[in-house]
Every structure is written in structure tokens, then in C-alpha cells.
Amino acid sequence: MNKIVELRGLDKHYQQGELQVKAVDNVSLTIEKRDFAALCGPSGSGKTSILNLIGGLDSATSGKVLLEGIDLSALSNGELAEVRKNRVGFVFQSYNLIPVMTAYENAAFVLELQDIKPAMIRARVMKALADVGLAGMEERRPDQMSGGQQQRVAIARAIVTSPAIVLADEPTANVDSKTAELLLDLMEKLNREQGVTFLFSTHDQHVIDRAKRIIHILDGQVESDEQKI
Amino acid sequence: MNLITLASRNVFRHRHRTVVTTLAMAFACAMMIVFAALMDGFAIGSEHNVVSMNTGDIQIHLPGYRNEPDIYSLIDNADQLVEQFREEEFYASKRLFAFGLMASDRGSSGVQLRGVDLVYEPMVTEIDQHIMTGDWLNTLDQHGVVIGKKLSKLLDVSLGDELIFVGQTADGYMANDSFKVKGILKSVSPTIDNAGVFMSNIMLSELIALPKGAHELVLMRVDRTGDLTLKTAELKTSLGSGLEVMNWQQLMPIINRFLETAHIQTVIMMIFTYIAVAAVVLNAMLMSVFERVREFGIMKAIGVKPKQLVLLIYTEIFIQTLLAGFLAVFAGSSLSWYFQENGLDMSSLAEEISFAGIAFDPVWYAALTINSILIPVLFLFVIAAIAVIYPAAKVAIIKPIDAIHHQ
Numbered sequence: 001m002n003k004i005v006e007l008r009g010l011d012k013h014y015q016q017g018e019l020q021v022k023a024v025d026n027v028s029l030t031i032e033k034r035d036f037a038a039l040c041g042p043s044g045s046g047k048t049s050i051l052n053l054i055g056g057l058d059s060a061t062s063g064k065v066l067l068e069g070i071d072l073s074a075l076s077n078g079e080l081a082e083v084r085k086n087r088v089g090f091v092f093q094s095y096n097l098i099p100v101m102t103a104y105e106n107a108a109f110v111l112e113l114q115d116i117k118p119a120m121i122r123a124r125v126m127k128a129l130a131d132v133g134l135a136g137m138e139e140r141r142p143d144q145m146s147g148g149q150q151q152r153v154a155i156a157r158a159i160v161t162s163p164a165i166v167l168a169d170e171p172t173a174n175v176d177s178k179t180a181e182l183l184l185d186l187m188e189k190l191n192r193e194q195g196v197t198f199l200f201s202t203h204d205q206h207v208i209d210r211a212k213r214i215i216h217i218l219d220g221q222v223e224s225d226e227q228k229i
Numbered sequence: 230m231n232l233i234t235l236a237s238r239n240v241f242r243h244r245h246r247t248v249v250t251t252l253a254m255a256f257a258c259a260m261m262i263v264f265a266a267l268m269d270g271f272a273i274g275s276e277h278n279v280v281s282m283n284t285g286d287i288q289i290h291l292p293g294y295r296n297e298p299d300i301y302s303l304i305d306n307a308d309q310l311v312e313q314f315r316e317e318e319f320y321a322s323k324r325l326f327a328f329g330l331m332a333s334d335r336g337s338s339g340v341q342l343r344g345v346d347l348v349y350e351p352m353v354t355e356i357d358q359h360i361m362t363g364d365w366l367n368t369l370d371q372h373g374v375v376i377g378k379k380l381s382k383l384l385d386v387s388l389g390d391e392l393i394f395v396g397q398t399a400d401g402y403m404a405n406d407s408f409k410v411k412g413i414l415k416s417v418s419p420t421i422d423n424a425g426v427f428m429s430n431i432m433l434s435e436l437i438a439l440p441k442g443a444h445e446l447v448l449m450r451v452d453r454t455g456d457l458t459l460k461t462a463e464l465k466t467s468l469g470s471g472l473e474v475m476n477w478q479q480l481m482p483i484i485n486r487f488l489e490t491a492h493i494q495t496v497i498m499m500i501f502t503y504i505a506v507a508a509v510v511l512n513a514m515l516m517s518v519f520e521r522v523r524e525f526g527i528m529k530a531i532g533v534k535p536k537q538l539v540l541l542i543y544t545e546i547f548i549q550t551l552l553a554g555f556l557a558v559f560a561g562s563s564l565s566w567y568f569q570e571n572g573l574d575m576s577s578l579a580e581e582i583s584f585a586g587i588a589f590d591p592v593w594y595a596a597l598t599i600n601s602i603l604i605p606v607l608f609l610f611v612i613a614a615i616a617v618i619y620p621a622a623k624v625a626i627i628k629p630i631d632a633i634h635h636q
Contacts, residue, residue, distance in 0.1 A: 057630040085532020100238035
């Protein structure tokens with residue numbers, strides 16, 4: 001199965017006072033395995049809302065989100081938590097890590113939630129941290145790391161469970177351009193070498209330039225969907 | 230990372246707040262331990278004052294004697310009964326009473342003569358050890374008497390002074406004799422303090438011409454751990470309706486009721502004190518939760534379930550409460566132990582304290598019991614658990630998306 005995510009007629013409406021805002025308006029698209037795709041558009045266009053719906057963090061007003069064929073709208077909160085734990089990796093803009101945990105513990109935390117054996121956790125976390133270039137920094141806490149290093153830990157945490165998809169919400173928004181390039185290099189490498197599927201929401205041109213697939217979102221709708229060759 | 234490690238790190242993330250909250254909890258709990266120990270001490274002291282100073286466990290009279298203490302209301306077979314009780318599971322002693330006027334060189338006052346068995350009375354009460362000045366009675370000095378504290382002031386007498394008694398004998402003649410003050414009691418009860426004159430029952434029986442019988446039999450159980458009510462009922466049945474059998478709880482119902490409700494008073498005091506503690510805990514935990522809403526959102530996003538977050542919050546407060554509990558047990562027990570050994574001197578507030586006909590020592594001693602430690606600590610845990618229901622529920626129900634974007 002190559003379809004990781006399938007959105008069918010997806011709507012997300014918010015009520016702001018008497019005004020109904022259509023954050024997501026009849027969106028249908030699919031994300032394929034090994035995609036390195038960017039949802040792009042201006043602020044408020046609905047890209048983060050789509051990302052949240054795919055990740056099971058929010059529920060749709062109507063339409064369907066199928067993650068590896070599972071209809072998320074049919075799941076309870078507990079089942080959604082299971083799906084997020086096992087099949088989705090998240091990278092947020094900032095405040096991504098648990099501040100009382102070291103880099104190693106942050107990455108290991110989600111594996112511990114999966115009840116994986118400690119020896120296996122150690123092997124996988126050490127590899128994930130090495131993959132993101134943080135070998136030797138396992139014992140550092142978030143406040144002892146730069147913003148770029150923290151995002152690398154977040155990426156390690158997102159990929160350590162071998163999820164179906166990594167959803168990254170403006171992953172370069174809070175880092176300088178050089179660090180942003182390094183993070184993109186890293187994610188591109190993970191996509192290329194390990195086949196990790198990435199879906200970003202971004203309005204950063206650097207990210208858009210590096211993405212293999214660009215989905216333009218405007219006023220909650222898919223304006224265009226381009227696959228780079 | 231296991232739950233306890235994560236919770237511990239969260240607890241010590243804001244050390245000042247944790248220290249202030251923990252100290253507030255520990256202080257309140259320590260004070261409650263001291264209060265409970267003082268209340269236990271008061272209860273034990275009260276029962277001691279009632280039972281050991283006067284009533285014993287059980288008293289036996291002729292019906293109606295307590296309301297109208299007639300000199301002729303005698304238990305004729307008193308000697309036989311006390312022998313019988315001693316063969317069962319009791320220490321037993323008999324008492325005689327008479328009323329009259331006692332005079333000294335400088336004053337006079339109505340008195341109650343209390344004739345006690347010099348051998349057996351010390352087995353049923355500790356009145357012989359409750360002497361303020363002088364000595365208790367002895368068989369070698371038949372004319373020596375021990376008098377109440379206030380009576381000594383009323384008559385303006387001290388040790389060795391002479392007293393003249395004038396009263397009536399059982400056969401209608403005038404009873405009079407002279408005595409010497411051998412001892413003055415500490416405060417026992419208003420009746421004894423104001424009018425009590427203790428002498429040997431042999432002396433009193435001669436004085437009032439009552440060679441046989443007793444007005445009162447006092448019993449003390451050899452094993453005091455059993456059910457007193459049951460024992461009283463058994464005695465009542467075996468003695469029949471010709472004698473009135475009452476235990477100290479029936480003789481002193483107000484004191485008994487007070488002692489029965491003493492632990493309720495402690496609990497009420499604890500509830501009020503701990504409401505303040507709950508406010509502190511709630512405030513601290515709300516701060517702790519609200520400043521971590523985004524973090525909880527991230528945790529939910531990566532798959533932590535609401536119940537796991539609730540467990541985390543409860544583990545955090547459990548750790549703080551445990552710390553507070555240890556501190557409180559140490560501080561509260563130390564202070565209670567000090568008051569158990571040295572007492573809390575209330576004499577500056579009142580020279581004499583009496584309640585429901587019983588005098589209390591103005592030095593209030595605590596009694597450090599397992600309950601006086603455990604109950605305040607258990608209450609602390611319960612209150613802390615209640616106080617974090619709201620913050621924990623808040624964390625449990627917040628949507629991850631709202632939490633992540635919380636400002």
C-alpha cells in the first residue's frame with residue numbers, strides 16, 4: 001500500500017462569534033509513501049489545520065481522514081492516542097521537547113510508551129540520535145542545546161518509532177537560515193535513505209524549494225498540487 | 230523514564246514553589262499532630278482524673294443513694310461482696326461517707342467525710358499519690374486526715390493543724406472528734422477540693438457509729454482492655470435489682486460524651502486547617518499545570534493518554550505530600566513528645582481548670598499515639614488528593630491541539 005494518508009472531502013469549520021470560519025474546505029488529497037511534501041500557503045490558509053487533522057490532534061467537521069486505511073473520525077480519543085503513538089511522528093515549531101528530560105530520554109519516551117524492551121529502546125534511540133547528528137549529546141537537556149539541536153532531537157523522537165508519516169508544523173520557523181538548511185538536509189536524507197514520509201506545513205521558501213511535492217493551500221482549499229521531478 | 234522519576238523532576242523544576250508548598254503542608258500537618266496528641270493527652274488525662282482519682286471502673290450503691298446520700302443507705306454485705314469481687318477479676322474497696330461541720334482555729338466549713346480502706350483504696354484509685362503537701366493516710370495515725378485543696382484555704386490550715394468535726398452518728402447522737410491535717414490533695418474535683426476530708430473507714434465507722442457495711446463499693450478491673458459496658462451489665466445481672474451498678478461512663482456522662490466526641494473535635498479542627506492547606510496545594514498545582522499546558526499537549530500528541538497524565542499529576546502531589554508527611558511526622562512528633570514529657574503549662578491562663586465536676590491539671594500533657602500521628606498524615610494525603618482533582622481533570626480533558634497552541 002503506497003497511500004499513507006487519504007483525505008476525502010475534508011472540512012473543518014470554526015465558530016468565531018457569529019462568524020463561521022472554514023479553515024479546511026472540502027479538501028481531498030493523498031500522501032504517498034516516501035513523500036517529502038510541503039503544504040504551503042499564507043498564514044491562516046488552513047495548512048496547520050490539515051496537518052492537525054491528519055495527525056488525529058483535531059477532529060473534522062465532515063469528510064474523512066484515512067491513515068494507512070484507518071478512518072480517524074471513527075476512533076475514540078484513546079484510540080487516536082494509540083494511532084499517534086504508533087503511527088505518527090510530530091515535529092512542532094518550538095517547545096517541542098519535555099524540558100526535564102535529556103535528549104536521550106525525550107527520544108526514548110515514546111518508545112517507553114509503546115512498552116518496548118529497554119535494550120531495544122537504547123539501540124533505536126542511539127541510532128536515531130546518531131542519524132540526526134547528535135551522537136554524544138544524549139545526556140543534554142533542552143536548555144543545554146541550541147534551537148537547531150532541539151529540533152534535531154524532536155526529529156529523532158519523531159522517527160524513532162518508525163512511523164507511517166512525520167508531520168512537521170513549520171519546523172524551521174524558529175531557527176536561523178543556516179540551521180534551517182541543516183534540518184532540511186537531515187530530513188531529506190532520512191526520506192531518501194530510510195524512506196521516511198514527511199509532510200510539512202510551511203510558508204518558508206527554503207522548505208518549499210527543497211520539497212519534492214508542493215501542495216498550495218489557500219482559504220482552506222487545495223489550490224494546486226505539484227510533484228517535482 | 231519511569232513515572233516516579235519524571236514526576237520527581239517536575240516537582241523539583243520550581244524548587245522555591247515546591248519548598249513553600251511542602252513546608253505549608255508540613256507545618257499544618259505537624260500542628261495537627263501536636264493538636265491530636267494534646268487532645269489524646271486531654272482525653273487520657275480526663276479519663277485518668279475521673280477513674281483513677283475517684284470513680285474507679287464501676288461503683289455499687291443502694292438504689293437512690295447517689296441522689297440522696299442517706300447515712301442509713303448501707304450495703305450491709307459489703308465485706309462479703311468485696312471478697313467475692315476480688316476473687317473474680319476486680320480490685321475492690323469499700324467507702325463510707327458522712328457529712329458535718331469541720332472547724333479550725335480560723336474558720337469552719339461543711340465537709341464530706343470520706344472513709345476509705347487504707348489497704349484496698351490504693352488498688353482502685355491513685356488518690357493516695359495525688360498529694361500536694363504532706364502524706365497519705367496510714368493505719369498508725371487514725372486521727373490523721375487528708376483534705377481538699379480549697380478546703381485547706383477555707384479553713385486556713387496547713388500540715389499538722391488541728392481540725393474539729395461535729396456531725397451526727399447513725400444512732401442519733403452527736404459525733405465529734407479532733408483530727409490533724411496529714412496531707413493536702415492536689416485538685417481532684419470541685420466536691421473533693423471544697424469539702425473532701427479523707428480518713429480511714431475504720432475511724433469513720435467508729436465516729437458515726439456504723440460498725441458494718443459501706444455506702445459505696447468501688448471496683449477496678451484487673452484487665453482494663455475488655456468491654457466495660459459488658460462487664461457492668463454482667464455485674465448488674467448477677468447482683469440483681471437490690472443494688473445499683475454503674476460504670477464511670479454512666480456516673481460521669483458529660484465527661485464520657487466529651488471523650489467520645491474528642492476525636493470528632495480533632496477531625497473538625499483538621500478539616501478547617503486542611504482547607505487552608507488545600508487552597509495552597511490547589512494554587513501551586515494549578516500554577517504548575519497551567520505553565521505546562523503546552524508540554525502536556527506535546528505529550529498527548531506523541532501518545533500519552535489522559536489517564537497517564539492524571540497519574541503523573543497525582544504522582545507529583547504524592548511525592549510532595551510524602552515529603553511534607555515526613556517533615557510533619559518529625560516536627561510534630563518531636564513537639565508532641567516534648568509536651569508529653571514536659572506538658573503545656575496553662576497555669577498562667579487559669580490556676581485551676583475544671584470541667585463537668587472534674588478538676589484538671591493546669592499542666593496539659595500530650596499523649597503521642599500512633600493515631601495522633603497517622604490520622605493527620607492520612608488526612609493530609611486525602612486533602613492533597615482532593616485538591617488536585619481539578620488541575621488533573623483540566624489536564625485530562627484538554628484537547629492536544631488546544632494545549633499545543635495554549636498561550
